[in-house]
Amino acid sequence: MTNTQTQVLYLEDSYLKEWDAEIIEFIENNEKQVILDKTAFYPLGGGQPNDEGSITINSEKYKVINVKKSDGKIVHEIDHEGIKIGDKVHCILDWERRYKLMRMHTAAHVLSAIINQQTQALITGNQLGLDKSRIDFDLEKFDKGQMHTFIEMANQAIAKGGEITAHTISRQEAESRENLCKLAKGLPPAIQEIRILKIKDIDEQPDGGTHVKDIKEIGKLVFLDVENKGAKRRRIYFTLE
Numbered sequence: 116m117t118n119t120q121t122q123v124l125y126l127e128d129s130y131l132k133e134w135d136a137e138i139i140e141f142i143e144n145n146e147k148q149v150i151l152d153k154t155a156f157y158p159l160g161g162g163q164p165n166d167e168g169s170i171t172i173n174s175e176k177y178k179v180i181n182v183k184k185s186d187g188k189i190v191h192e193i194d195h196e197g198i199k200i201g202d203k204v205h206c207i208l209d210w211e212r213r214y215k216l217m218r219m220h221t222a223a224h225v226l227s228a229i230i231n232q233q234t235q236a237l238i239t240g241n242q243l244g245l246d247k248s249r250i251d252f253d254l255e256k257f258d259k260g261q262m263h264t265f266i267e268m269a270n271q272a273i274a275k276g277g278e279i280t281a282h283t284i285s286r287q288e289a290e291s292r293e294n295l296c297k298l299a300k301g302l303p304p305a306i307q308e309i310r311i312l313k314i315k316d317i318d319e320q321p322d323g324g325t326h327v328k329d330i331k332e333i334g335k336l337v338f339l340d341v342e343n344k345g346a347k348r349r350r351i352y353f354t355l356e
C-alpha cells in the first residue's frame with residue numbers, strides 16, 4: 116500500500132504528534148512536494164481527510180497544507196520552497212484537527228456496524244469531516260426515527276467503552292473469512308497483507324486510517340440528518356458533541 120522508503124508512523128502510533136525526520140525526495144523536482152523518511156502525516160484516503168501541520172528546520176517553518184498518496188508514496192505539500200534533500204527536520208501535526216478526525220473515524224465504524232447489524236444494510240461509503248461526517252448505505256425501507264435509535268445505540272455502546280486494536284493478516288486469511296472475503300478479493304494483487312481494525316466485539320474490518328484507543332474518547336454522537344440518494348441509497352449525517 117505504501118512504498119517501503121517511508122516509515123509510516125501513524126499506523127504504529129496514532130497519538131504521535133511530533134517527530135524528527137529527513138527529507139529524502141521531491142516529486143518531479145518540485146521543492147514544495149516532499150517525501151520524508153518517516154511520517155505521521157495522514158494522506159487523504161479511505162474517507163478520512165489529510166492531516167495538516169508543519170515541518171521546521173533551523174527555525175524556518177514550512178506549513179504542511181496538503182498530504183496525499185501518489186504512486187504509493189506519501190507526498191507532503193508545503194507552502195514555500197527552500198527545503199533541501201537530506202535536511203533533518205522536525206514535524207508537528209495539527210493535533211486538534213487530527214484528533215477530531217480520529218474520533219469521527221472510530222464513531223463512523225461504530226455507527227456503521229450498528230446500522231449493518233440492525234438492518235443488514237450494505238455500507239457503501241463514508242466521508243469524515245471536522246464539523247460533520249456521513250455514512251452511505253443501501254436500505255429499502257427506513258424512517259428517521261430508526262436513525263435516531265441507531266445513534267442512541269451507538270452512544271450506549273460508546274459509554275460502556277471498549278478497546279480498539281489493529282493487527283495484520285494475510286490476504287489468504289482475509290479471503291477465507293466470510294465477513295472480509297468480498298473486500299479482500301477486490302484489493303489489487305500487490306496487496307498481500309491486510310490491516311484489520313477491531314473495535315471490541317462491535318466491529319472488525321480492513322482499515323488504514325487513524326483511530327482512538329478506546330471508544331469512550333469519541334464522546335457522544337449527535338444525529339444531524341438523513342437524505343435519500345436514490346431508490347435504495349441512504350445517507351446519514353452526524354456530528355460529535
Ligand SMILES: [Zn+2]
Pocket residue numbers: 161220224322323324
Ligand atoms: Zn475506516
